[in-house]
Amino acid sequence: MTAVRTPPVAPRLRRDRRRWAWGLGGVAVLGWSLAGAGLFSGPVVNPAGVRQFGRFASAALSPAHDAEFLGVLAEATLVTVAYAALGAALAVALGAIGAVGLARTTWGRRRAGWTVSRSLLAVPRGLHEAVWGLLLLNVLGLDPWVGVLAIGIPYGAVTAKVFADLLDEVPRGGYEALLAAGAGRGSAALYGLLPSAAGGLLSYSFYRLECAVRSAVVLGLIGAGGLGYQLALSFASLRWEQVWAAVYALAALCMLADLGGRAVRRRVAAPRPAGGQAPTRDPLLTGAVVGSLALMAWSWWFLALTPATLTAGRTLDQLGYVLRAAWPPAADGDLLAAVAVAAVDTVQMSVIAIALATASALGVSGLAARRPGAGPGRWALGAGIRFALLLLRAVPPPVWALVLLFVLLPGVLPGALALGVYTLGVLGRLVAEATEEVDPRPRASLRVAGASRLGGWLYGVLPALSGPVLALALYRWEVAIRDTVLVGLLGAGGIGVLLSGRIAAFDWAAVTTVLATIVLLSLAVDLLSERTRTALR
Structure with a gap:
């Protein structure tokens, strides 16, 4: 007797109630936010400012191009580049040091230590670099270290977390072999994990340099100098043609940073030679690294940084005063x-x-x-x-x-x-x-x-x-x-x-x-x- 085959029945589609709940919750939060912004409760438009806005928009077609202002703009651009280069360099250095202590691999099964080490990053990561800039201005005054540290500290915390995640993703054979040979966890991570993760670390480092350019501009708005400071001055004096000239300079600088960073990341991600061939030195990556080192050296000279400023008596006195006055919180x-x-x-x-x-x-x-x-x-x-x-x-x-x-x-x-x-x-x-x-x-x-x-x-x-x-x-x-x-x-x-x-x-x-x-x-x-x-x- 031949068994009768039952035709297959397609499974019944079911709605994921959890997704619907999250989606409806998001819509409700958006509606609450729009109501809180006053969009449904009264006028939000200022008709008196429309004419000034029109002047601002029309100036986009005729930016300032006189030699004197372009000279000021060029110097401001160099300040921004120097802040970005040294800030990114400090962030990468802090990230490389911190990654070894943050990676899950180096902690092994000691989850409590790993959790505490990651939690310590909450403060530097949670504060915007502009906030760091304001705080440092009250300690260091108008010193170039303000721009460098304001970028390097929060970016260093973020970079340490990303670098640690990259270290956790690479093969652990070399690391475990070094541990078995008696090396410490830090040394084993340095020689057994870092070389394998070098490509990803290099790619992310150049991405941080792109971000540092924008952060250096932001710091200028709070008085640290550079393109952002010049932009704020021009805006305050309603010189719209100068504002647009600064905006176009910013766009050109960001475009160069984007193009350079993207070229490096694509080259890092490109497949390696197959068939057991020994990898050759990549001229683009080598040039990028050498150029970055040269840029850092020039930036240090251009900003005339002095490490002694960080340990000067006035700096330490002011830091001590701020810390004493800041605790306990109000x-x-x-x-x-x-x-x-x-x-x-x-x-x-x-x-x-x-x-x-x-x-x-x-x-x-x-x-x-x-x-x-x-x-x-x-x-x-x-x-x-x-x-x-x-x-x-x-x-x-x-x-x-x-x-x-x-x-x-x-x-x-x-x-x-x-x-x-x-x-x-x-x-x-x-x-x-x-x-x-x-x-x-x-x-x-x-x-x-x-x-x-x-x-x-x-x-x-x-x-x-x-x-x-x-x-x-x-x-x-x-x-x-x-x-x-x-x-x-x-x-x-x-x-x-x-x-x-x-x-x-x-x-x-x-x-x-x-x-x-x-x-x-x-x-x-x-x-x-x-x-x-x-x-x-």
């Missing part, structure tokens, strides 16, 4: 209430910024992505959008906030939109690169079946982008929560306004309370972001 009711209100404004600002940047980045990613074989018109359009994104991320968020305050009333919204515009410049580039890596066959199949260009992108590209875009957006949210402090330092709302006022009043006990709140807020966003990625994965 805990009066009025301050805590103000901190709570400012923290809520900060969260709302960051949520609006990320929502705006993510939606806009998705909208332009298809056009900004490079497509092989594209015609001249399509290539020109993509190049124009990529240049516009470069301009958006070249201009620091506080400058965008000051511009938006021409047409918007003061509050959370101008700061949120300023952060959104800046973050769009970053996310737009990253999402465009993710779009370039998506498998083109589903979209091509839909186009052959008669789908429109928009339909092919919506159903053939967007589903594949959802995971990477979500990860990038959540990562940028972690960064944005720190950048809100920077926007607030210049008066655009959030907890940075409170911090700036307390520093100006030399109320160091209150400064400690505000700084602790910023660190805790950053940690909370980091944990929530990680939980969200896990839930939606």
Whole structure:
């Protein structure tokens, strides 16, 4: 008797309630943030500033180009480059030293020590480099060390964490062999792990140099000198043609850093010779390393750094005074209430910024992505959008906030939109690169079946982008929560306004309370972001 085969039944699709809950929760938080920004409760537009905004926009076509100002701009650019080079070098050095103590491999099964060592990074990582700059200005005064240390300390903490993760990913054969031979864990990590991770470490080091250029500009806005300082002076005097000249100089500097860093990362990621051939020295990587070392030496000479400044009697006295005045933290009711209100404004600002940047980045990613074989018109359009994104991320968020305050009333919204515009410049580039890596066959199949260009992108590209875009957006949210402090330092709302006022009043006990709140807020966003990625994965 022949058994009757039952035709296979497709499994019943079920909705993942957890994902729906997280998604609806995100929409609710966005609505709460928009309401908190005053979008639904009253006027937010300042009609009186429209004319000034028009003058600012029209000056983009006629930037300052007189010889005297261009000379000032060139010197400011050199200061910015020097800060970025030495700040990145210090960050890499601190990262290399700290990575050995942070890697899970070197701790083995001692999870408590590994957890404590990672937790110690919360303070330097949680404070924006502009905050470090303000604090260091009160200790060192107007010294070039302020710019270098303000970049090197927070970037060093981030670099140590990334380097440690890279060390944990490499094969452990050499490390374990050295341990068996009697070497200590530090020496075994230095000689058994670092050589294997050298490519990734070099790639990330050059990425940090790119980021340091933008941070050096930001530090100029708080008085550390360089392009950011010149930009702030021109803005304060309403010299829009000078502002745009500085913006274009910033864009050119960022473009050079992006192109150089991308070339190094691509060369590091290129496949090695097969067939047992011995690897040859790469001229590009060798030149990049030698050039970086030469740039560091020149930067040290150009800034005239003196290590004795860090141990001078005045510096130590001022540091001791600040530390004594900062402890214990202030805990009066009025301050805590103000901190709570400012923290809520900060969260709302960051949520609006990320929502705006993510939606806009998705909208332009298809056009900004490079497509092989594209015609001249399509290539020109993509190049124009990529240049516009470069301009958006070249201009620091506080400058965008000051511009938006021409047409918007003061509050959370101008700061949120300023952060959104800046973050769009970053996310737009990253999402465009993710779009370039998506498998083109589903979209091509839909186009052959008669789908429109928009339909092919919506159903053939967007589903594949959802995971990477979500990860990038959540990562940028972690960064944005720190950048809100920077926007607030210049008066655009959030907890940075409170911090700036307390520093100006030399109320160091209150400064400690505000700084602790910023660190805790950053940690909370980091944990929530990680939980969200896990839930939606």
